[in-house]
Amino acid sequence: MSAAAEKGFRYIGKKRRTKEDPRFVTGRGHFVADIALPGMKHVALVTSPHAAARITAIRADKALALSGVHYVLTGAELCAGVDPLLPGVDAPKVTRYPLAHGVVRYAGEWVAAVVADTRALAEDAAEKIEVDYEPTEYVLDPEKAALPGSPLVHPLHGSNVLYRRKFVWGPVEEDFARAEHKLALRVRWGRSATVPIETFGVAAQWDPGRQLLDVWASIQMPKYPDQTARALRLPGNAVRVHFDVDVGGSFGVKRGIKHTVLVGYLAKKLGYPVRLIEDRLENMRGGDMHGPDRVFDVQVAFDADGSIRSLKIRALDDVGAYAGRSPLQLGKPVGAIVGPYQIHSVEYEPISVMTNKTAQEAVRGFGQSPTNYALETAIDRVARHLGMDRIALRKKNFIRKDQFPYLIPSGTSYDSGDYHAVLDKALAAAGYPALIAARDAARNSGRLAGIGISSCLEPSGGNSAFEPLFNPKNETTTWMDSCLVRVDLSGAITGVMNTSSAGQGHETLVATVLGEVLERDPGAIRVVHADSLNALPSNSPVGSRMAIMLGGAAAGAARQIKAALLAIAAHNLNKLVTELEYGEGSVSVKDDPRKVLSWNQLVEIAHRKFHQMPPGLEPGLQAKFVWEVPTGGALPTADGRIQMYPCFSFEAHVVLIEIDPATGQPKLVRYACGHDCGVMINPDIVHGMTYGGIAHGIGAALYEKFAYSDNGQLESQSFMDYLIPSAMEVPAIAIADHCSPSPHTTFGQKGSGEAGYLGAPAAIACAVNDALAPLGTSIDELPMTPLQIWTRMQAVRAGN
Amino acid sequence: MSDERLYSISIEVNGELREALVPARLSLVDFLRDTLRLTGTHAGCEHGICGACSVLLDGEPVRSCLMYAVQADGRKLTTIEGLAQPDGTPGALQDAFCETHATQCGYCTPGMIVAAHALLETNPAPSEHEIREAIGGNLCRCTGYQQIVDAIKLAAEKRGTPTV
Numbered sequence: 001m002s003a004a005a006e007k008g009f010r011y012i013g014k015k016r017r018t019k020e021d022p023r024f025v026t027g028r029g030h031f032v033a034d035i036a037l038p039g040m041k042h043v044a045l046v047t048s049p050h051a052a053a054r055i056t057a058i059r060a061d062k063a064l065a066l067s068g069v070h071y072v073l074t075g076a077e078l079c080a081g082v083d084p085l086l087p088g089v090d091a092p093k094v095t096r097y098p099l100a101h102g103v104v105r106y107a108g109e110w111v112a113a114v115v116a117d118t119r120a121l122a123e124d125a126a127e128k129i130e131v132d133y134e135p136t137e138y139v140l141d142p143e144k145a146a147l148p149g150s151p152l153v154h155p156l157h158g159s160n161v162l163y164r165r166k167f168v169w170g171p172v173e174e175d176f177a178r179a180e181h182k183l184a185l186r187v188r189w190g191r192s193a194t195v196p197i198e199t200f201g202v203a204a205q206w207d208p209g210r211q212l213l214d215v216w217a218s219i220q221m222p223k224y225p226d227q228t229a230r231a232l233r234l235p236g237n238a239v240r241v242h243f244d245v246d247v248g249g250s251f252g253v254k255r256g257i258k259h260t261v262l263v264g265y266l267a268k269k270l271g272y273p274v275r276l277i278e279d280r281l282e283n284m285r286g287g288d289m290h291g292p293d294r295v296f297d298v299q300v301a302f303d304a305d306g307s308i309r310s311l312k313i314r315a316l317d318d319v320g321a322y323a324g325r326s327p328l329q330l331g332k333p334v335g336a337i338v339g340p341y342q343i344h345s346v347e348y349e350p351i352s353v354m355t356n357k358t359a360q361e362a363v364r365g366f367g368q369s370p371t372n373y374a375l376e377t378a379i380d381r382v383a384r385h386l387g388m389d390r391i392a393l394r395k396k397n398f399i400r401k402d403q404f405p406y407l408i409p410s411g412t413s414y415d416s417g418d419y420h421a422v423l424d425k426a427l428a429a430a431g432y433p434a435l436i437a438a439r440d441a442a443r444n445s446g447r448l449a450g451i452g453i454s455s456c457l458e459p460s461g462g463n464s465a466f467e468p469l470f471n472p473k474n475e476t477t478t479w480m481d482s483c484l485v486r487v488d489l490s491g492a493i494t495g496v497m498n499t500s501s502a503g504q505g506h507e508t509l510v511a512t513v514l515g516e517v518l519e520r521d522p523g524a525i526r527v528v529h530a531d532s533l534n535a536l537p538s539n540s541p542v543g544s545r546m547a548i549m550l551g552g553a554a555a556g557a558a559r560q561i562k563a564a565l566l567a568i569a570a571h572n573l574n575k576l577v578t579e580l581e582y583g584e585g586s587v588s589v590k591d592d593p594r595k596v597l598s599w600n601q602l603v604e605i606a607h608r609k610f611h612q613m614p615p616g617l618e619p620g621l622q623a624k625f626v627w628e629v630p631t632g633g634a635l636p637t638a639d640g641r642i643q644m645y646p647c648f649s650f651e652a653h654v655v656l657i658e659i660d661p662a663t664g665q666p667k668l669v670r671y672a673c674g675h676d677c678g679v680m681i682n683p684d685i686v687h688g689m690t691y692g693g694i695a696h697g698i699g700a701a702l703y704e705k706f707a708y709s710d711n712g713q714l715e716s717q718s719f720m721d722y723l724i725p726s727a728m729e730v731p732a733i734a735i736a737d738h739c740s741p742s743p744h745t746t747f748g749q750k751g752s753g754e755a756g757y758l759g760a761p762a763a764i765a766c767a768v769n770d771a772l773a774p775l776g777t778s779i780d781e782l783p784m785t786p787l788q789i790w791t792r793m794q795a796v797r798a799g800n
Numbered sequence: 801m802s803d804e805r806l807y808s809i810s811i812e813v814n815g816e817l818r819e820a821l822v823p824a825r826l827s828l829v830d831f832l833r834d835t836l837r838l839t840g841t842h843a844g845c846e847h848g849i850c851g852a853c854s855v856l857l858d859g860e861p862v863r864s865c866l867m868y869a870v871q872a873d874g875r876k877l878t879t880i881e882g883l884a885q886p887d888g889t890p891g892a893l894q895d896a897f898c899e900t901h902a903t904q905c906g907y908c909t910p911g912m913i914v915a916a917h918a919l920l921e922t923n924p925a926p927s928e929h930e931i932r933e934a935i936g937g938n939l940c941r942c943t944g945y946q947q948i949v950d951a952i953k954l955a956a957e958k959r960g961t962p963t964v
Contacts, residue, residue, distance in 0.1 A: 017898055017901070018898075018901055019897065019908075020906070021897065021901060021902075021903050022889070022890055022894075022898055023906070024903040024905075024909045025880075025890050025894035025897045025898055025902075025903060025906075025909055025913060026840070026880065026881065026883075026884040026888060026889070026890055026891075026894055026896075027838075027839070027840015027841070027880035027881045027884075027910045028840065028880065028881075028888070029840075029906045029907070029909075031839075031842070031907065032834070033839070033842075033843070034833075034839040036834075036837070065861065067803060076810075090915055120825070120826075120830075194941065194963055195941065196905070196907070196941050197842075197844040197845075197850055197905075197907045197908045197939055197940070197941050198842070198844065198905070198907040199844075223817050246905070246906060247905060248842070248903075248905050248906070249905040249907055249941045249942055250905075250906030251941070279846055280844075280845045280846055282848065285843070307889025370831070459886075502905050503904030503905030503906065503942050504904070505904070572855055634937050652844040669899070684900070684901035684947070687946075687947070688901050688904055688942070688944075688947055689904070689942075689944075691943060691944030691945070691946040691947065692904065692940075692942045692944040693944070695940075695941075695943075695944035695945065696941065696944075715950070718845065718847055718849070719845045719847065719849035719850055719939070720849060724850075724939050724941065726935075726936045726937070726938075726939060726945075727931075727932040727933075727938075727940075727945040727948070727949065728933065728936045728947050729937050730914050730929070730944050732944075732946065732949075733944065733946055
């Protein structure tokens with residue numbers, strides 16, 4: 001299929017350089033910290049040292065006495081001047097403002113903002129602000145927080161539980177009663193995040209003459225301009241977000257709405273441009289970008305032959321002290337709740353709980369990777385329980401190629417796939433027999449070695465169906481994206497996209513698609529990012545959606561351009577459109593190829609010669625296309641069934657790990673990933689994201705954790721304690737491609753922005769536990785840090 | 801503005817002598833970015849771990865967030881801008897990064913290229929392990945390093961190939 005699919009394309013799927021790389025390699029990117037506006041002042045923040053406390057006084061006079069310090073903003077003033085930020089679920093009493101007002105709810109929460117001539121001065125001044133606190137009771141353990149009697153993070157809400165519902169899809173109890181075997185397990189996914197190398201930043205400038213707030217930000221957030229305007233009590237058209245800012249990595253977390261409301265308020269009030277660039281400390285503890293922190297209780301019902309009948313999953317997620325979209329990260333996994341397996345019925349109980357920790361934000365995969373880890377651990381447990389080979393068990397339960405479209409119990413239909421073939425490709429790429437020999441040889445020479453396998457889905461095409469699912473008051477059923485295409489008088493093509501990019505190569509994507517449809521060189525096509533007042537609707541690059549949604553919108557607009565060119569040619573050649581042939585921008589008569597109108601001639605007619613235009617066609621040459629997410633548009637059923645996302649990429653990971661028996665240090669010896677995201681628009685981009693996703697997954701599995709002390713202090717606030725894998729920890733990775741085109745998309749493409757990360761933690765955890773198996777122990781919690789592995793080995797050696 | 805005492809410094813940056821009056825505590829990365837407006841050098845962690853702010857000081861890669869501008873007085877600096885062709889298009893190593901798509905968001909890229917440049921200057925034919933060690937102090941969150949390693953290998957190969 002892959003070869004056949006690629007054969008039909010001119011530019012799609014081919015090795016091509018990207019449009020973005022030249023500016024990045026020469027240091028000519030345009031990041032938010034590069035924005036220098038005349039007269040711009042800088043913000044630094046005063047943060048809470050307590051996990052929970054009442055603020056009884058704030059004294060800023062010593063700070064304001066410093067030369068070059070202009071303003072100190074506190075929560076009392078800000079909260080009176082702006083509206084609270086919107087929670088993702090129906091919890092109106094869980095109010096959230098950019099600065100704490102009256103109480104602080106986590107250590108690191110922003111209490112006051114200082115504005116000064118330079119960032120250094122603002123930091124000096126922040127240290128001179130005196131805040132009096134009365135510490136109050138706090139809660140850090142999400143299971144305790146969910147119980148009655150726990151200290152309340154938001155007392156007005158009446159509970160720490162933000163969201164809880166038990167979904168039952170299919171005859172779960174009957175399937176459990178009939179199954180020959182059952183087992184239960186508990187795993188925990190630790191608090192980590194994507195932690196981009198660029199922190200979040202935002203600059204804002206208020207123009208009183210135009211009554212317009214200009215915003216430049218390192219942003220990846222749906223509805224960002226709208227939410228900014230709403231909180232600042234401005235009409236939507238009084239905020240202009242400049243989407244041409246290069247975002248230095250995001251992978252979900254760059255949702256600096258509180259930063260933006262803070263800076264927007266200051267810029268409007270003070271009358272000069274204001275910029276806030278988080279330093280790493282502000283980013284780690286107060287940037288509100290921690291990821292899921294989950295306890296999974298899983299029960300599996302299965303038969304002796306390995307057939308898995310039913311699942312019960314309880315997922316308790318610690319979202320920290322405030323609710324943005326974080327509870328919804330329990331919702332997206334509903335769309336792939338059985339993974340790639342034929343499982344007849346499912347019970348799913350998501351519980352979103354607040355604690356006195358930094359707030360959670362969207363992280364790559366939006367809750368899918370933790371769910372995949374729980375599910376894959378359960379599959380391994382079933383294999384061990386039955387004494388069955390892990391690969392054979394997976395293959396026995398995989399949805400077969402001939403079963404698509406395949407409806408899962410929670411109401412989503414998977415579009416296409418060939419899971420058996422992709423797993424086989426991953427095993428071949430890993431050299432599986434040799435891998436087993438290497439593991440066994442290592443074990444025989446006294447070392448610890450293990451092989452991990454995982455297989456999982458990447459739901460893609462980013463819809464927002466979890467919003468109405470988790471909040472019936474929210475009837476969002478469209479998550480459209482758009483593209484505008486213009487051909488100018490010179491014949492040059494410009495594609496206009498409507499959101500910022502964070503390394504996903506969207507300019508390359510749009511240019512490739514426009515080039516493909518119009519049969520013009522993508523290298524000569526320019527792609528620009530509109531600002532939010534010029535933009536068509538976009539829901540930003542979340543949920544592995546842009547290849548599908550922006551790619552589809554670009555193709556739709558390009559087809560309209562092509563149709564216009566054909567209509568102009570038909571009118572001028574006195575032919576029907578069906579009698580014409582389009583080729584590389586020219587239109588010729590099928591029966592008489594000497595009769596031809598070139599691209600330049602057609603463009604000139606459109607721009608200059610209205611007398612040669614067919615009736616009804618508007619002059620100029622431009623087209624817009626706004627696309628609703630394919631398969632989207634419906635509200636959930638009463639029992640919570642919904643088509644979540646349209647497309648389902650698949651990945652299978654095979655990994656060999658060795659563990660130093662003296663230190664517990666793991667080493668990834670071999671890593672292979674079979675990957676099927678349908679038709680790849682640009683293979684280098686897809687592979688890059690997949691490598692990067694795996695590296696991120698290595699971090700989540702082995703190293704990265706936002707650890708808290710017993711008194712609620714974040715202990716991993718720098719890159720010396722929050723350990724991001726380097727080139728020494730990430731091994732060479734072999735990717736084996738496969739192509740199952742999606743029937744729902746323009747070219748058969750699916751999403752890949754979360755690739756690698758969705759299966760890597762599960763595979764690595766499985767490998768660590770395979771390595772520990774000869775010791776008769778296992779670890780059920782991520783990250784499995786070297787210290788944790790070492791501690792476990794010591795316990796075994798001590799006979800515990 | 802504050803009344804900090806200023807010091808006169810003179811640094812050769814990308815072959816051009818730059819003179820300035822700076823406060824003693826101005827970091828080198830802030831000097832490059834804010835004073836000289838050479839914004840290709842990026843601040844990532846500002847505590848010396850991520851390597852995004854790497855520049856060449858007399859040919860050696862250093863963290864410009866861990867140095868003060870006054871410490872570079874009288875020295876020669878090369879930043880990512882200085883590794884491009886005179887017309888601003890990519891130099892050879894930068895071109896190799898384009899060929900293998902060794903960047904995604906582009907934020908760590910300048911520091912990564914500076915580290916790779918320093919490696920190839922002293923070791924024109926590095927092994928994969930040597931490449932990984934050389935960029936081991938530069939964190940990247942997008943690429944998983946593979947296409948960066950490929951780019952450095954490619955650049956080394958091209959260096960080793962005599963041009964006709």
